[in-house]
Amino acid sequence: MTGKTLYEKLWDAHIVRADADGTALIYIDRHLVHEVTSPQAFEGLKLAGRQPWRTSSIIAVADHNVPTTDRSQGIADPVSRLQVATLDANARDYNLTYFNMNDRRQGIVHVIGPEQGATLPGMTVVCGDSHTSTHGAFATLAMGIGTSEVEHVLATQCLLTRQMKTLQVRVEGQVGPGVTAKDIMLAIIGEIGTAGGTGYAIEFAGEAIRALSMEGRMTLCNMSIEAGARCGMVAVDDTTIEYLRGRPYAPQGELWDCAVDAWRELVSDADAVFDKVVVLDGTAIQPQVSWGTSPEMVVPVGGRVPDPNEEADPVKAEGMQRALQYMDLAPGVPISAITLDRIFIGSCTNSRIEDLRAAAAVIRGRKIAPTLKQAMVVPGSGLVKAQAEAEGLDQVFIAAGFEWREPGCSMCLAMNADRLQPGERCASTSNRNFEGRQGSGGRKHLVSPAMAAAAAIAGHFVDVRELSS
Amino acid sequence: MKAFTQHTGLVVPLDRANVDTDAIIPKQFLKSIKRTGFGVNLFDDWRYLDKGEPDGNNAQRPLNPDFVLNQPRYAGASILLARKNFGCGSSREHAVWALDDYGIRAVIAPSFADIFHNNSFKSGLLPVELDEAVVERLFREVEAQPGYQLSIDLAEQTITTPSETLHFAVDSFRKHCLLNGLDDIGLTLQHADEIRAYEQHRYQQAPWLFAGVAAE
Numbered sequence: 071m072t073g074k075t076l077y078e079k080l081w082d083a084h085i086v087r088a089d090a091d092g093t094a095l096i097y098i099d100r101h102l103v104h105e106v107t108s109p110q111a112f113e114g115l116k117l118a119g120r121q122p123w124r125t126s127s128i129i130a131v132a133d134h135n136v137p138t139t140d141r142s143q144g145i146a147d148p149v150s151r152l153q154v155a156t157l158d159a160n161a162r163d164y165n166l167t168y169f170n171m172n173d174r175r176q177g178i179v180h181v182i183g184p185e186q187g188a189t190l191p192g193m194t195v196v197c198g199d200s201h202t203s204t205h206g207a208f209a210t211l212a213m214g215i216g217t218s219e220v221e222h223v224l225a226t227q228c229l230l231t232r233q234m235k236t237l238q239v240r241v242e243g244q245v246g247p248g249v250t251a252k253d254i255m256l257a258i259i260g261e262i263g264t265a266g267g268t269g270y271a272i273e274f275a276g277e278a279i280r281a282l283s284m285e286g287r288m289t290l291c292n293m294s295i296e297a298g299a300r301c302g303m304v305a306v307d308d309t310t311i312e313y314l315r316g317r318p319y320a321p322q323g324e325l326w327d328c329a330v331d332a333w334r335e336l337v338s339d340a341d342a343v344f345d346k347v348v349v350l351d352g353t354a355i356q357p358q359v360s361w362g363t364s365p366e367m368v369v370p371v372g373g374r375v376p377d378p379n380e381e382a383d384p385v386k387a388e389g390m391q392r393a394l395q396y397m398d399l400a401p402g403v404p405i406s407a408i409t410l411d412r413i414f415i416g417s418c419t420n421s422r423i424e425d426l427r428a429a430a431a432v433i434r435g436r437k438i439a440p441t442l443k444q445a446m447v448v449p450g451s452g453l454v455k456a457q458a459e460a461e462g463l464d465q466v467f468i469a470a471g472f473e474w475r476e477p478g479c480s481m482c483l484a485m486n487a488d489r490l491q492p493g494e495r496c497a498s499t500s501n502r503n504f505e506g507r508q509g510s511g512g513r514k515h516l517v518s519p520a521m522a523a524a525a526a527i528a529g530h531f532v533d534v535r536e537l538s539s
Numbered sequence: 540m541k542a543f544t545q546h547t548g549l550v551v552p553l554d555r556a557n558v559d560t561d562a563i564i565p566k567q568f569l570k571s572i573k574r575t576g577f578g579v580n581l582f583d584d585w586r587y588l589d590k591g592e593p594d595g596n597n598a599q600r601p602l603n604p605d606f607v608l609n610q611p612r613y614a615g616a617s618i619l620l621a622r623k624n625f626g627c628g629s630s631r632e633h634a635v636w637a638l639d640d641y642g643i644r645a646v647i648a649p650s651f652a653d654i655f656h657n658n659s660f661k662s663g664l665l666p667v668e669l670d671e672a673v674v675e676r677l678f679r680e681v682e683a684q685p686g687y688q689l690s691i692d693l694a695e696q697t698i699t700t701p702s703e704t705l706h707f708a709v710d711s712f713r714k715h716c717l718l719n720g721l722d723d724i725g726l727t728l729q730h731a732d733e734i735r736a737y738e739q740h741r742y743q744q745a746p747w748l749f750a751g752v753a754a755e
Contacts, residue, residue, distance in 0.1 A: 086737045087730055093712040095727060097737055099748045107631065109572035118724070123734075126749065135570065149570040149593050156572050193748060200630040200654060214654055216632035217574075218661035226727040228734060231657075232710070264557060265624040268653055298627065300653045321747035329747045364557055385556045385622060392555070483566045483629075492590075504561045504628060510590045 073339020075236045076305050077271040080211040080336075084194050086228055095228045099193040100205075102179045103130040103166070103220070105157040106485070107198030111221035112160040122164055123227035129188055130161045131169040133178045134485045138448050138475035141171055150486065177451020177477040180204040180418040184288065185453055187317025191306050191333040196223055201418045201501065203294040206303035207287035208310055209336040211271070213300040235345040237270035237299065238338075241278035243353040248535035250428065251286030252420060252499070252518035254278060254350075255293045256358035260368040262348055267299030270346065273338060274304050278352035284313040285424035292419045293501050296365040305337035359405050359531055360503045360516040362393035367503070369405060371521065371533045377401035396505050397513050398493075405531050408515070410497050412490060413438070413445035413472075413526040414508070415519050417482035417500035421450030423457050425499065425519040430463040432523035432534060438471035439529025443494070446473040448480040472526070484509045497525040541663030542720030546644045547690040548617030551607055552681045558621060559628035560655060564637040568593055577633055578640030582608060612685045620677055621648040625666075626655025635662045645691050647698070649674045660713045663720070665693060667707045693718055 074082070081096070088094040108130075115122070122128065135150035145151040154171065161168035169176045175186065180201055183189040195205040195212035198220040205212035215229065223229055239258055259266075272294050274287070282290065287304045294302025304310075311330055314320045321329045338344075356370035367390070369376065378390035378401065394401065399408070415421070415429050426449065438445045447467050449455035455477055458464055464474045481488040482500035490496055490512025498508060499519050508514045517525065524534040568580045570593055583591040586608055588601040602609045608616070619638065625648040626634060635658045638646065644664065649671040651659075659666045669677075680700065681687045690699040693714060698705045716723055727734075742749050 087733050089712065091711045093710070095730060095734070097734070097741065106569050110574045110632075113572070120724070124738075147570075153570050153572055190747065192745065198630055198632075200628065202630075214630040216630055216635070216654060216658035216661060218632060218658065222724050222727065225724045226731075226734065227738070228727055230712075230723055230727060264627055265650060265652070268624070268650065295628075295654075298624070298652060319750065321750065325747050329745070332745060388554075389556050483561075485566050485569065502559075502561070502628060504559045506565055506584045507561050510565070510584055 073342040075338040075342040075344060076209060076273055076303055076336060077211065077234070077236050080192065080194070081233055083192065084211065092232050093230060094232065095230055096194060098196050098223050098227055098229055099127060100183070100188060100195040101128045101223050102183055102195065102197035102202070103128055104134060104179050104197070104199060105132045105153045106134045107217050108160065108220055109153065109156045110217050111198070111224060114221045115224055120225045122224045125164060125166055127227065128166050129183065130157060130166045131176060131179050131182060132157055132171050134479045134483065136171050136478040137486055138478050138480045138488055141476060147487070174452040174456070177454065178418045178421060178479055180292065181422060181450030181454065184208065184284070185451055187314055187320030190314065190320065190329070191310060191336050196229060200295040201292050203300065203302045204288050204292040204418060206291040206294065206301050207284055209303055209306045209333070211301060211303070214295060234271040234300070235269055237267055237272045237346045237348065238344040239272055239274050239348045239350070240276035241274070241350045241352045242276050243278060243351055244281060245278050245352045245355050248520065249355050249357060250518040250520060251282050251289040253355055253358045254352070255290045256360065256365070256368045256516060257355045258350060259293065259297045259365050260358070261350060262297055264296060264364055264366045265298040267294060267297040270299050272297065272299045272302040274302060276352065279304060280307065283424055284309060285422040288422065289419055293365070296501055306333045357518060357521050357534055359521065361397065361399060361405065362390065363396050363503055363505050364389070364393065365501070365503060365516060367393060368516070371405050371531060373405055375399045375401055375403045375405070407530065408495070409441065409530040410525055411443045411494040412496040413442065413522050414481045414496055414498040414500065415446070415522050416448030416450070416480050418450065418479070419501045420499035420519050421448060421454065423454050426454070426458045426463050429519040429523040430466040432520050432537065433470045433527065434466050436470055436527045438526045441529045442526065444473065445471060445526045446475055448475045449477050451477050481508050483507060490514070497522045497531065540661065540716065540720050540722055543644065543663050543665050543693055543717045545690065545692045546617065547688060548644060549613065549615055550618045550620050550681050550687050550689050551613040551616035552620045552678050553607055554622065554678060556622040557624045557627055560626055560631050560634040561628055563626070563634040564631065565591070567591070569631060569633050574636050575640060577637035578642070581637040581641045582606070617642050617644045618689055618691070619643050619646045620674070620681060621646055622674070623649040623671065625651050627652035630654045632658045632661065635659050635664050639664050647674065647677065660717055663717065665691065665717065667691065667698065669705065669707060673705060
């Protein structure tokens with residue numbers, strides 16, 4: 071018998087029952103809840119007269135709608151305010167663990183789970199949010215679900231689903247200096263496309279992945295969904311275990327030792343067979359910049375905006391044409407010639423302490439370009455913010471001309487007051503460059519925190535490796 | 540859940556690949572705490588010439604005459620013909636609710652994003668996957684023939700066009716739920732004893748998974 075992949079181990083360990091047609095009921099260990107996708111689920115639960123199955127599995131937090139400026143006056147927008155108030159009420163009614171808007175641990179749901187040690191290896195983790203794949207960095211089976219499934223998990227602690235196929239993405243060799251997890255992931259999406267992972271669970275492996283910190287692995291797994299995969303994961307190693315040691319909700323003492331022994335098993339067996347394998351040469355990956363309106367539309371920073379006329383697939387060429395029009399770019403324009411109006415460093419992809427350190431290292435002692443309208447840093451959580459302030463990073467950003475904000479999803483999807491105006495162009499460390507994502511008519515380029523910082527200094531895209539030399 | 544058995548309706552072609560859920564229902568409308576009322580803002584950025592806001596008066600807004608849903612020949616369409624990777628992006632079920640609320644009962648495409656595909660079944664919206672070449676042919680037929688209608692029969696797994704009958708695949712469990720309008724929470728709770736047994740067994744193996752996260 072051949073060995074199992076990490077995904078297969080996680081899947082097998084969570085099957086409550088499986089039907090002959092492949093439909094399975096899998097048990098959910100951790101349920102993360104935020105204000106946007108949960109109100110209708112709680113309402114459904116109430117209408118049916120049901121109770122949550124196991125409230126100790128739930129952590130709730132308000133992140134999408136919250137202001138990133140002074141919160142002492144509450145939320146100005148009445149519609150956003152009602153949505154957060156609804157989560158407040160549901161958390162109270164069902165006695166849920168809830169990090170409300172003014173809790174110092176509040177932050178983006180995918181930042182605070184791991185930060186609290188509430189995301190542990192071997193878990194199944196769900197949330198009504200596609201970027202739940204982030205938690206796969208801890209060798210969990212973590213996936214985004216819709217609101218009906220949120221209600222299903224609340225009521226039954228289970229998810230009705232089918233086993234996925236397995237895709238190993240191996241990045242061989244080490245990436246060069248200035249090349250980050252974000253660049254690796256954008257390069258992977260550029261390679262396999264936004265539907266390349268549809269129907270698959272991705273496991274990221276190889277020397278370049280093993281060398282990443284947990285923050286880097288979270289960035290990588292976070293964008294699995296941008297490659298079409300509902301979940302992405304990285305096997306357990308010392309880096310995983312050291313990150314979790316001493317976290318508030320990680321096991322302690324004897325239980326910790328038992329847990330670590332179990333976690334060490336959470337790797338794909340040497341003879342495991344994946345349904346598909348993709349191999350990338352890590353040494354060849356350059357800092358990436360997205361030019362279009364889909365995360366697969368990326369090029370290295372030294373490259374140029376591509377020409378749809380050179381694309382053989384007519385549907386793809388038409389998509390490129392439309393993207394160029396929306397982005398107001400012409401084929402052949404060097405990426406470094408694209409000038410920017412705003413810089414956004416934040417989101418569940420890149421708002422952790424390592425991301426802020428990387429950006430601050432580029433910015434230290436420099437000023438943002440006078441042509442920029444705004445540059446902002448939105449830390450992923452209250453604790454990330456406090457850590458950054460303890461290290462003096464806030465002063466580095468402020469001295470350079472950045473705004474230093476309160477934690478939340480912010481401009482990544484512009485549900486709060488932070489958004490682009492029509493026609494404005496932004497370098498963003500977030501995950502989606504869809505039309506209107508960051509504000510109706512706004513144009514958004516995806517980059518790493520270091521590349522966003524470099525662009526802030528130059529006022530246009532620039533290779534961060536040249537800026538630092 | 541709303542059942543889906545058979546449906547005959549006018550087809551509207553949306554000729555773009557990778558239509559994402561941000562396009563289907565832009566984020567400002569996700570602030571609603573209800574499941575209904577999203578239809579008027581379906582494809583809002585493409586459908587209207589101005590910028591939509593929640594609680595805005597949509598009847599007064601200027602329509603984009605170039606957008607396919609606004610063309611008179613497609614008024615009242617209930618079957619959306621789309622390109623590959625339809626519904627990619629965020630997990631928002633609001634995208635399905637918006638299509639349903641607008642009156643779309645089925646979406647036909649060469650492929651769907653996983654989460655959208657999953658969400659569709661929960662609201663009685665049928666996603667139908669057909670080969671890319673077949674979808675291409677349907678696009679040409681729809682554009683060539685005003686008033687082009689299709690009939691979809693879920694029990695038989697067939698689509699009948701004016702010229703042919705096509706077969707499509709569908710997961711048997713989902714088909715069963717959709718045909719009968721079954722609430723899958725109720726179905727799952729029939730297995731409550733198995734869930735409890737799993738929980739107890741798992742607790743013995745890995746008690747740290749069950750530690751509550753207490754308030755600070």
